Amino acid sequence: MDGIKYFGKNIAFLGRALPEAVRISPAFRRRLFKALPFIAMLAAWQMAVRFSGWSPQVFPGPVAVAAGMWELMENGTLLGHAVASLFRVTVGFYLAMLAGIPLGILLGRWQPAAQMLNPAIQFLRPISPLAWIPLAMLWFGIGDPPAIFLIFLSSFFPLTVSTASAAAAIKPVYFHVGANFRFSRIEVLTKIVMPAILPDILTALRISVTIAWLVVVAAEMIAVTSGLGFLILDARNGLRMDYVMDGMIVIGVIGMCLDSLMMRLARFESVCWGTLAS
Amino acid sequence: MGHIRIAGVSKGYINRRTVQRSPDTAGCFAGDRIAVLDDIHLEFHDGEMVCILGPSGCGKSTLLRIIAGFEACDRGSVVIDGRTVDGPDREHIFVFQHTALFPWMTVRENVGLGVRHLADRKEQGIRIQEYIEMVELDGFEDRYPHQLSGGMQRRAELARALVVNPETLFLDEPFTGLDFLTHMKMREEVTAMHEFIGKTIVMVTHDIDDALIMGDRIVVMSGRPSHVKLVRKLDFPRPRDFRKSPSLNDLRNEIFLMLGVNYAV
Structure with a gap:
């Protein structure tokens, strides 16, 4: 800002x-x-369409895409697909938060847990969520569950790792103060650990929500028959490149909105206490 | 209350450069230990302002942390008001060298930590307000620490420590990082506050003038391994000025010499 x-x-x-x-x-x-x-961007796009000489079927211009967008909005398919994708991202992302943040705090604040689990996490982390698609479909069938599972996987590891490193980096002096004021274990968690890692968690959430979005599109291209990823795949099969681009635009817009929603959180002083410039 | 007896306290650290990190410390050789404190005997009386001086790295902060119960000593014991110190306690509040205010809490919330057990919300609020006003931070109750100046942060931390009404207060170089004028003002404030509340305050400092102007008793420590070089009760009336009091000035020169400075200016 x-x-x-x-x-x-x-x-x-x-x-x-x-x-x-x-x-x-x-x-x-x-x-x-x-x-x-x-x-x-719009201008460059229009110029490229004008001078590339490609047919509108291959490379539609802004006007054609806007017209396609209007059609999709009018018959309600766009909204339906967007809602389907958002639902999967929300559920998968919440599950990842519920599991990843407590696990991260445990890893960051309790040495034995970190020593035991860290290698396993570092082993699983680089495996692309997309590599799990065959297994996910086999296990959970067709529909929401495999997509949610993949989104969970994609955001769980980044969230856990960032939470763990944030929790491990809390200044020891705060715990000394806690000991001096006779904090209970619960108070140490609620008055020191959680507020101390909140700014880092917010950053981690911003990053992982983007990853979750990336993954939902890929998951929807394979495992389901709704959502923005399916819209893009379906449009490709129907050779409607304008619809493909509409899907891309909507994904971008929703991603931008999610990020600004997260940044709005950062404006609360009690959340970020001056660590983030907002 | 606030009587402190330090009997034969010794402390060493394991040299991590030569000895691998290992949970059991018993098996290392004598040469792998860095002795920091060597057989310290001291006694501070009720309501005294004690200033501990010493060269940098001599273990004065370590001593203070041991007295406050944040670190265990290898040998010896610390007894405060007849009770042997075995850990941090609400009665002995420590003010850390660099600001240790919780940055995610407002001034009011930070100061409120010490009285959070009070059942009566109204009384709690009154106590908090009283101490915020005492350090002249009224009007800044709802600010976060990063919105305050360094001196104001220090004052907020003092309020947080004092609201507990502790028997003893430990200040670890409380004036570092403050500009000259703020330093002078804080010195004045802490001295006035000590006269007002009459608690035992133990302060570690490297500033000889701070110690001479504030202290009821000064302790000078040697370099590592550190032992007590000098304990002196200061009976000079306040406000003190070593330029006007020849005997204070002599003591100042003596301490400067003791700490390796030949010409004190």
């Missing part, structure tokens, strides 16, 4: 160059500044 404010000052000349009547407010200027890359 600071960066944007700073650059916002730099583009102040945009406002100054204009006559008084059309001068723009700083808030609008900031918004315009954020929109610039999107405008540039």
Whole structure:
């Protein structure tokens, strides 16, 4: 945010160059500044379509894609697919949080647990969630469960590892203070460990929610008949590249919204106590 | 209350460079231990402000941590008010060298830690407010530590320690990292606070002037392995100024010399 404010000052000349009547407010200027890359992308896309010479079936332009988007929205399929994907991501992600954060705290604060489990975690971590697809389909069949399982796998390990390293890095002096004030075990957990790792967990959540999104699309291409991944695959089979691009755009938009939702959390002082610039 | 007797305390650390980290420390050789404290005998009386001086790395902080129960000593014992210290206690609050306020709590929440067991919410609130006002942080109750200046953080930490109404207070280099004026003001505040509450305060410092101006008793320690070089009760009236009191100035020169500085300015 600071960066944007700073650059916002730099583009102040945009406002100054204009006559008084059309001068723009700083808030609008900031918004315009954020929109610039999107405008540039649109322009580049349109140029590429215009000059590449590819047929619209192969490389549809912004207008065709917008028209496709309208069709998909009108008949409700887009909303249905988006909701299906969001549902899977939410469930898988919550499961990963419920399992990964407590496990991470245990690993970070209790040496024997870390010594025992760390090798196993480091062994499982680099295995792509996508490699689990055959097994997941065999175990859980077709439908939501295999997709949820894959999303769980994809976010569980990053969450566990970041929570563990955050919990291990808490300054010992805070525990000394806790001992001095005779904290109970529960108080050590709720008054020291949890608030101390919250900023790092927030960062981990931001990263793993993105990974979860990446995985849901792949999972939906194989194991299910709904969701944005299925939409893309289905559109490809029907040679509707405009629908493919619509699916991509919606994934991007939802990902952006999820991230800004997370960043909104960071604005609470009690969550991030000045560790994150927001 | 607040009488402290330190009897024959010794402490050494295992040299991790030569000895591999291992949970049992008994099996290492004598040469692998770095002796830090060597047979320390001291006695501090009720309500005294004690300042411990010594060269850097001599183990003054270690001694303070042992007195407060954060570290165990190898030999000897520390007895406070007739009870042998075996761990941290609410009656002996330690103020750490670098700020140890919980950064995720507001000033009010931090100060409230010491009275969180009080059942009466109203009384709790009154106590918290009283101590926040005592360190002149009223108006900043709902700020987080990172929104305060270094001196204000220190004061908040003092309030957090004092609200407990502890028998003894331990300050580990409480003025490090403060600018000159804040340092002077904090010195004044801690001295005034000590006169007001009358608790035993043990303070570790490397600043000789701090010790001479604040202390009722000063302890000078030698380099490692550290033993007590000098214990002196200071009966000078306050406010003290070593430029006006020749005997205080002589003592100052003596201590400077003792710590290896020939010309004290």
